[in-house]
Amino acid sequence: MDWTDGLFLLGSAVFAVTGVLAAARQDMDVMSFLIVGVVTAVGGGTLRDLILDAPVFWVEDVAYVYVAAGAALATFVFEQRFRATLRAFLYLDALATALFAILSTGKALALGAGPGVALLMGVVTGIGGGVIRDLLVGHPTLLLSRELFMTPVLVGSALHAAGIALGAAAEPLALAAIAVTAGIRAGAIRFGWSFPDWLTHQPLG
Amino acid sequence: MDWTDGLFLLGSAVFAVTGVLAAARQDMDVMSFLIVGVVTAVGGGTLRDLILDAPVFWVEDVAYVYVAAGAALATFVFEQRFRATLRAFLYLDALATALFAILSTGKALALGAGPGVALLMGVVTGIGGGVIRDLLVGHPTLLLSRELFMTPVLVGSALHAAGIALGAAAEPLALAAIAVTAGIRAGAIRFGWSFPDWLTHQPLG
Amino acid sequence: MDWTDGLFLLGSAVFAVTGVLAAARQDMDVMSFLIVGVVTAVGGGTLRDLILDAPVFWVEDVAYVYVAAGAALATFVFEQRFRATLRAFLYLDALATALFAILSTGKALALGAGPGVALLMGVVTGIGGGVIRDLLVGHPTLLLSRELFMTPVLVGSALHAAGIALGAAAEPLALAAIAVTAGIRAGAIRFGWSFPDWLTHQPLG
Numbered sequence: 001m002d003w004t005d006g007l008f009l010l011g012s013a014v015f016a017v018t019g020v021l022a023a024a025r026q027d028m029d030v031m032s033f034l035i036v037g038v039v040t041a042v043g044g045g046t047l048r049d050l051i052l053d054a055p056v057f058w059v060e061d062v063a064y065v066y067v068a069a070g071a072a073l074a075t076f077v078f079e080q081r082f083r084a085t086l087r088a089f090l091y092l093d094a095l096a097t098a099l100f101a102i103l104s105t106g107k108a109l110a111l112g113a114g115p116g117v118a119l120l121m122g123v124v125t126g127i128g129g130g131v132i133r134d135l136l137v138g139h140p141t142l143l144l145s146r147e148l149f150m151t152p153v154l155v156g157s158a159l160h161a162a163g164i165a166l167g168a169a170a171e172p173l174a175l176a177a178i179a180v181t182a183g184i185r186a187g188a189i190r191f192g193w194s195f196p197d198w199l200t201h202q203p204l205g
Numbered sequence: 206m207d208w209t210d211g212l213f214l215l216g217s218a219v220f221a222v223t224g225v226l227a228a229a230r231q232d233m234d235v236m237s238f239l240i241v242g243v244v245t246a247v248g249g250g251t252l253r254d255l256i257l258d259a260p261v262f263w264v265e266d267v268a269y270v271y272v273a274a275g276a277a278l279a280t281f282v283f284e285q286r287f288r289a290t291l292r293a294f295l296y297l298d299a300l301a302t303a304l305f306a307i308l309s310t311g312k313a314l315a316l317g318a319g320p321g322v323a324l325l326m327g328v329v330t331g332i333g334g335g336v337i338r339d340l341l342v343g344h345p346t347l348l349l350s351r352e353l354f355m356t357p358v359l360v361g362s363a364l365h366a367a368g369i370a371l372g373a374a375a376e377p378l379a380l381a382a383i384a385v386t387a388g389i390r391a392g393a394i395r396f397g398w399s400f401p402d403w404l405t406h407q408p409l410g
Numbered sequence: 411m412d413w414t415d416g417l418f419l420l421g422s423a424v425f426a427v428t429g430v431l432a433a434a435r436q437d438m439d440v441m442s443f444l445i446v447g448v449v450t451a452v453g454g455g456t457l458r459d460l461i462l463d464a465p466v467f468w469v470e471d472v473a474y475v476y477v478a479a480g481a482a483l484a485t486f487v488f489e490q491r492f493r494a495t496l497r498a499f500l501y502l503d504a505l506a507t508a509l510f511a512i513l514s515t516g517k518a519l520a521l522g523a524g525p526g527v528a529l530l531m532g533v534v535t536g537i538g539g540g541v542i543r544d545l546l547v548g549h550p551t552l553l554l555s556r557e558l559f560m561t562p563v564l565v566g567s568a569l570h571a572a573g574i575a576l577g578a579a580a581e582p583l584a585l586a587a588i589a590v591t592a593g594i595r596a597g598a599i600r601f602g603w604s605f606p607d608w609l610t611h612q613p614l615g
Binding site for chain 3: 255256257258318319321322325336340345346348349350351355356359399400404405406407
């Protein structure tokens with residue numbers, strides 16, 4: 001295990017925490033919390049691996065599931081304390097989303113996919129877990145919200161895929177793409193950025 | 206690229222347009238429209254390929270995604286004009302659904318599946334994209350509607366799978382199956398065909 | 411076909427019946443019932459096979475789909491009679507769920523997965539079909555209910571996976587794990603068992 005594995009395990013824990021805080025509903029028992037945490041953490045990467053016909057990452061290394069389950073359990077126990085620092089968790093979530101999305105474009109490229117597919121794998125990984133979670137708990141998905149969530153992932157993944165196609169050095173490029181994704185997402189959290197009205201569906205008069 | 210590839214690209218564009226027109230909701234931004242269009246266009250075929258353990262078709266040729274995204278964007282920009290010709294798009298959608306479903310039974314048979322599985326792959330491809338789209342935008346799925354959508358696909362796919370099993374010539378059979386599927390679906394759009402009450406669930410008194 | 415195949419076909423029929431009884435809504439036509447029955451019966455095993463990159467079981471043997479479709483059709487026709495014996499079907503469902511879940515941990519182990527992944531495959535198989543069905547018909551998923559459904563599956567699958575890892579004899583262990591899963595689930599049906607309040611989410615005051 002090198003240090004990036006440690007980062008990804010931390011990212012899984014963060015996804016589980018924010019997933020449980022977003023999904024908590026009255027009458028959900030601790031088992032539902034575990035499922036919500038695990039699904040949010042590993043759902044997007046699972047879709048990516050199925051589409052690329054790669055071995056599912058947590059079948060290869062089940063530690064991702066254990067870490068997510070542990071983080072979900074901790075969130076159940078310490079919910080009030082975690083909610084008091086929700087904003088910090090949201091920024092960590094922005095960073096983890098960026099990390100996983102850019103890793104996924106890199107993984108797709110390494111498996112021989114073209115830049116278009118690699119970009120799509122970044123988006124699938126970045127938003128897939130949250131979308132599946134919302135479906136499971138009956139919450140409107142992020143498609144129905146004006147909050148910027150897909151866009152930072154798409155921009156960063158496009159930058160990464162295009163940079164590799166143009167021959168940029170892999171590690172600085174990945175760091176820049178992660179910074180761009182996390183930066184735009186953090187701006188959306190902090191300043192409420194969204195698309196202007198003319199890029200948003202208006203009811204037809 | 207032979208001429209059938211061109212047809213399938215056109216079909217993807219049609220699915221994206223009708224998907225966006227069906228799913229448009231207030232507060233959806235342009236990025237949500239892109240996702241809705243792409244998911245409607247490629248969702249069913251993706252499920253088919255995953256189930257058959259075939260390479261996902263748009264990973265092999267990402268043009269399907271680009272065409273769907275472009276059509277979704279055009280629908281966002283020209284929504285009022287497209288809505289004015291909604292009925293024409295619905296008939297095109299019937300044709301594209303038939304084309305994709307019958308292609309899918311053929312693909313399944315070519316991959317060695319039996320006629321039963323081939324028929325099911327036709328249904329999965331024909332309705333999968335629309336079902337995933339409805340889930341993503343919180344719209345009741347077609348399972349909850351009396352509109353005939355699955356039935357034309359099932360009938361045409363069954364005809365195709367049975368014909369191949371009985372040794373019919375592949376191309377005329379496929380054209381007939383496409384005509385049957387598109388014809389029943391078009392009749393449902395035009396005349397509001399649905400199952401009679403005795404084939405519909407009645408609340409228990 | 412040995413006698414376990416017969417058991418699994420019976421289990422598929424039971425899932426289809428309970429699935430249709432749970433999902434029946436006004437205006438659903440007979441085709442929707444067929445889809446609901448088949449999806450409930452084969453959905454969980456399909457997810458398992460996709461995640462393990464194994465051939466999807468009903469692509470290998472489509473009889474599972476035919477049996478589920480036949481059972482769904484019978485439920486449509488004889489709904490009032492079936493509903494009168496709903497409780498008996500629920501106990502059969504508990505047994506079939508246990509059977510499929512423990513089979514799935516065994517299948518995962520046989521394919522080389524570790525005990526953690528095997529346990530998760532038991533849960534995915536045991537609850538996957540019902541969750542997909544609930545999404546398709548717009549019903550709240552079991553994650554939002556306090557009813558014990560995941561827990562019996564998790565306990566039995568954990569027992570099975572741990573037993574195999576510790577070198578227990580396969581057949582008695584599987585029977586014990588099935589009995590534990592079905593027993594806890596039957597207790598939940600009969601006595602309304604659920605997690606105590608302190609293991610259930612409380613609205614934050």
